[in-house]
Amino acid sequence: MAEEGTLLSDPVAIRPVAGRIDAVVTVPGSKSITNRALLCAALAAGTSRLEGVLFADDTDAMLGCVSALGASVEIDRARCVVTVQGTGGRILDPQTPLDARQSGTTARFIAASLLLSPQGRLLGASPQMRDRPMGPTFEALRALGAQVDDGERPGHLPATISGAAQHRQPTVVLPGDVSSQFISGLLLVAPCLAHGLRIELSTAAVSAPYLSMTISVMRSFGARVTTAGGVFVVEPGGYRACDYSIEPDASAASYFFAAAAICGGRVRIDGLGDRSIQGDVGFVDVLADMGAVVERGPSSITVAGGELRGIDVDLSDISDTAQTLAAVAVFANGATRVRGIGFIRAKETDRIAAVVTELRRCGIGAVETDDGFEITPA
Template structure:
């Protein structure tokens, strides 16, 4: 079944082919986009400057840094149009940040950004007293925001199952609110590690909190200056785990990743043991090695790590391994509907993903991966989504060659991705 999704051919596609199935090399991943974007907002809320070391070079972070430094914090008239482009994290974090920043702001983005819902966050901020209007379609950007002190109440509830970024956006401004914030999370809390990351980074800047059951309490208090170091991106590591799993042999060092990481996607190190990939934690990073070709897992829950779901789906397809996934609901409101995008692109290889309630069953019984002698490259649409491009690239170890749409889309989180692939023998042709 083909699902309707918007695709644009930029005539900038690349074809990639693996010159070896033994993947060896040392890779320096970009700084975590998730940590970097939080650090930028916290620094903007802090009364004293501090240094952010190893700040991500991802497009989203560059955009947020630029907007804060050149249009928001330095604005002499406190009236500006703030265009985040395709940066979803920036849209959500700035919605809350601008609500407490004096001025008149029009917060907007790309056409796709204007299709991504933000009503839950706006409703929560309005309940606190924020002056926000929808400038276009109800429930979606662009937003007209008049920043001010939020004094209406200090206790609100928000559905925790939709987006952890909404919650993080509220938590980061909480210490600056006149009465602090009591935040009650309803429903099943999704992507909990990202909320924990936010609170841990706030703690590094002196912000205390309590979290009892589903209630987080943050009193009014000041951020204190303290230099922050941004760990390399565990989400970016997932594509190297995929290469290891799909290779014949692998010995890959990823510099800088830590054993005790704030990033929820670090769970991939344990998860990939089920795919025959061993992780050794070193003093200065991790080493991945392929130790088995046997897959020992048939059910994966992505509720707390949705950003690696596409990668794992492609790994399963590449290994012709049937698997059931859950925790994918948040993928439908990302850069694209990632579930539908996976269904479309894996369908080109005869692999299906069928929904059954909250479960999604990946079926490889009709797969052509590793069985086709067709010399023509398989074309992969990316739907303006960096993770679609990077999740599918390792599949070139199992098919003769791939043609991938709009390779520059990886700049959103991993600008030098294609250069790093080239270092280990996966070349553009």
Template sequence: MMIKELHYNKVKGTVMVPSSKSYAHRALIALSLSKGKGTIHHVDLSSDIMATLKCLEDLGVDFFIKEKDITLDATSFGNRRDRVLKPEESGSTLRFFIPITLLFDEVYEFRGSTSLLRRPLTVYEELFRNLDIMMFRDSLESIVIKGKLEPGDFSMRGDVSSQFISGMLMVLPLLPGDSTLAVTEDFQSESYVNMTVNVMRDFGIEIHREGDTFIVPGNQAYQVRDYVVEGDYSQAAYFLAAGALAGQTKVVGLNHASTQGDREILSILEKMGAAITPVEDGYEVHKSELRALDIDVSDIPDLTPVLGVLLSLSKGTGRLMRVDRLRFKESDRVKTTVELINTLGGEAREEGSDIVVTGREKLIGGNIYCHNDHRIVMAASVASLGCVNPVIIDGYEAVGKSYPEFFHDFQKIVDERFIG
């Protein structure tokens, strides 16, 4: 584990956010499913994106990386080079590629970290039970799957992870007949499914929606095209929060009209009292006295740790509501968010399906163990801006999962004249 000590109390500066990891996963897969040649522009490489690229490579796709452009040659897609796919620690990669392998009716094995394969796969297990598809856990680090997906009328739960729904939707147009996919239970993280549908349409796929049922004509083909990935609101949230807590930040590289669910950070900050001004290609945020809110995070789970930090430094008591699905992220993010706040001298507790946070004018600081969770690392960094004493982050290298350049960008905005 690597350790980083942070002790800054003021920020001022501009950050260009990285590209949306969620959009990049989907665009790389869509271009590969086209079986053509094209370039995905503005991709920031992280360990999760590399996991998706390596899985595509094992399915016959060649790729060439030049700075932030990734050129794919998918003309041999489906001519597998390895039956063992390694999603590493990327939940998106695992859940997207399981249906992709069902296009081929061959045996595939997924090997990943134990923490990844402990995350729920029940939605697929329930779906495949009634189909001629075999899926079983060979060990704590291995899942084996065999079968061929045929068109039909499918039903999937929406209360575990939207990634299962996205994974199925991406392959249904390629089947030799029409299909429907009905989402049952509580449809959470719906914005991520909308993102999937947007990318599919960008690559020429026809898909319709009636209520919570998706209607997908079969015998379609993804169209070859170049694609530019927009900036990531999930990552922008940390720098927007930093400005609201400790000075002034300008966060650029963002699409004002984005449909990303985590764009909700802007509305939340404004409701808390933050001063936000749109600028060209982004937003500027100034330090403000923040007031606590009750926030439903079921559609914005990745924002939970940084929202917890904001509440811990706000006036009053607020709730992060409907957090149950966060128990199955890189860490049990309910426990680790509460632990982060309390370790730094704040006041947070679990209460049913909520996290309750009582704000303080200042936190104390201390040593944070990040449980190999990139979002806990970044939230701890933002929290350090409101701490009297240093924050020492154990395992800060976990940011490589989604944002390898996070601390490089964080250093751009901290003002070293204001330390302690």
């Protein structure tokens, strides 16, 4: 029975698939790319048109925040299009409240963007997001001269943030092993700083493909970024408006690829392929290692079922697919060990504990480890 005050989703009846599946699936746009593109467009000079936009709570939070920063936004939900008149790297609205809701990307990205605000702005969030860490972002902002008042609960939202004038290219040092979102937030605002920014990582980055995604989106909007050996250098110069097409969400696609692997059928998803900027397309390589049949093309990926076997795999670069892989592992011959994902305990919930708990409720052998989990099919 749920504890008093716990909010539960409405129950959903799930009917087993009768036989093999054979489908071409249309997947909504990438949440991660959408939020990066929205912020770049909002800070750009000129009008940008974004196609394939995902509309969800996280992206609605970003839309609300960029509007509150002064960008003019026109939304066509039916066509998944957003048109943004950017601010040219300035904060034009000094008063409208900022609410990140439950969105980690919105919280980390908007907090960093307040380096551009000459006046203190209060950034709020949902109770759930208030429990998630913001310390690395706040420490970096302070190192850059910003004022951060997080006195209600240090290292967490809500916080009031105001920027500071720069006199030289600054350097900040960030940990890479907590969340790539802290790094991406600083990267995204950097082109709009008077002297750019140099970021040095004190530890190896987790979810490194998300940093590559951030840089790819930035470059599409005209930013100049170089990276080598855990050092990122962003030149000043701002962003240029552009027309930008957002890929289907590779994390969401993983569910359908997993269904094909489990059910012995076949699923094709268009819009993802060899040129994808999303690291989570690498999930299909993990499925291939388990015995699924994978076909990659320049603009589509097809997965077909095979005889699945357990594997030992490091998912630190594609941690958002860990729960999906856990479901696949249940149907494999032999145990599966997932490593390198200890940092996902600090997401909206402890994802490692959650997946192990729910699998055990289904009678599956599952145990937590320090940095992941092990699953032994019944």
